[in-house]
Amino acid sequence: MKPLLRDAMDNGYAVAAFNLVDYNTTKAMVKAAEELNAPVICQTSSKTIKYFSHKEIVSWVRTVAEDSPVPVVLHLDHCHDIAMIEECAKAGWTSIMIDASELPFEQNLEQSLKVREIAEKYGVGMEAELGQIMGVEDDMVVDEADSVLTDPEDAKRFCDALDLSAFACAVGTAHGYYKGEPVVDFDRIQAINTLTKTPMALHGGTGLSDETFAKAIARGAAKVNISTNLKHVWVKSFVDYHLAKPTDFEPLRVGDAQYQACKAMFHGFIEKFGGKDRGSAFVAKLG
Template identity: 80%
Template sequence: MPLVNMKPLLRHAMDNGYAVAAFNLVDYGTTKAMVAAAEELNAPVICQTSAKTIQYWSHREIVSWVRTVADDSAVPVVLHLDHCKDLAMIEACAREGWTSIMIDASSMPFDENLEVSKRVRDIAEKYGVGMEAELGQIMGVEDDMHVAEEDSVLTDPEDARVFCDALDLSAFACAVGTAHGFYKGEPKVDFDRIEAINKATRTPMALHGGTGLSDDTFAKAIARGSAKVNISTNLKHVFVDSFVQYTKDKPGDYEPLRVIDAQYKACKDLFGGFIEKFGGKDRAPAFMAQHG
């Protein structure tokens, strides 16, 4: 089926107590594995792209991958631009076929962040795509953007309300104690803050920094309104480690397709595990009944 807009999908997820898994694709193989895992579980999925992935492959290539696998699929698939500060790239993605775009102006003061985000709101409306924006500073490293723990700023619920009321977002990214990358020690996720923000905004929350969180943390965050959960670092490690492990186990095998298949299967298993963990299994039919 054609790619879907993220806004109604995340609204359905929030209203029905589950979250849609969002994975940062690396290449065509990982894209194919994401959708195949979603199909096996009859679940929606979000294929995300970082700015540097787009710069490496190009808009045209990435859109062709995702459309190729989504057009032949019966489950809802979103193509989403993750953490982007470049308005020209954001508009190019919306124009070329992404069905959701994200502006990350979180390093700016509130008023400037809101002003830039409103400009992106105009782009989203122009092309009829979903939009995510961020308020607060999420610690860690994402797409070469570094935020130290001492520089992270947790999102204030009242600021969140004003921000979301002005933007009518598909997803709201905010700082609640999670971090990009692998955690050093036990993460201190502020569940009360998640609940307060969701009550104030009634906007589906995007939980960034999903790699390394416990099943209990996921469950508590989703129960409080997190409708999109991002997984990136975990995928990178499985993608590389599965290649290394295959060549270690079979040092004389230089058939590329067997190595690629080993990566594909390892990534697909990873995707399926998270989709099921976030409650996405068998959610596609109900969404399609309302929005198909």
């Protein structure tokens, strides 16, 4: 993930990162990336791993991505469990994230440095978070009153110590759907990226406007996370199909309706973030 996000940051685009739901959504996101000649990040939450297992998820991604002509990253999203992080790195994840953002700065850094050792041991990318992003993520709730925007100077100290592939920080976005108009601090994004020179992971992408995405990406956001939107499309496409054809109980037709709806959603975000036609160019740079 590190060279991919550096390429995105240097060239003014962002890589779309989607939290996969099942094999069908994994296949759809890689296919969408291939159709657009774009890189993509397949992310997993801790609860998804607990439900399906490491072995199953790695097998899905390997099946759809190992012969793909575009770059595909398998990334562990928000994780507090260092044992799980190492299991993922060992099992085949190509990027891991430690989220110790609820801890004071020094303790957060201490935990993150432990994960830095794991990332180096297995040769994988790493993301870490400073500041608390409000909303609900993987059953963890951060109220607006408890959210803490990331201080740019603290961000520099944090990133200098960790050599991250991606830096997650609180800049006014939120996990889940927004109840009101989000107030994204673009000056803070600019300041953090200027000081850290580390590709920023913009969490809480669902519900942001095209203008917000464009401004954040122009200021250095190189990875944009989409999770809630996918969950809604996955469920709604199933319900819509059944309402339209209430007597059709053929699972493959229902599954294909979900696949097509999710793929269309992936298409939209990949193009919106500027990833189209970046895939083969990045592969060529790697030689």
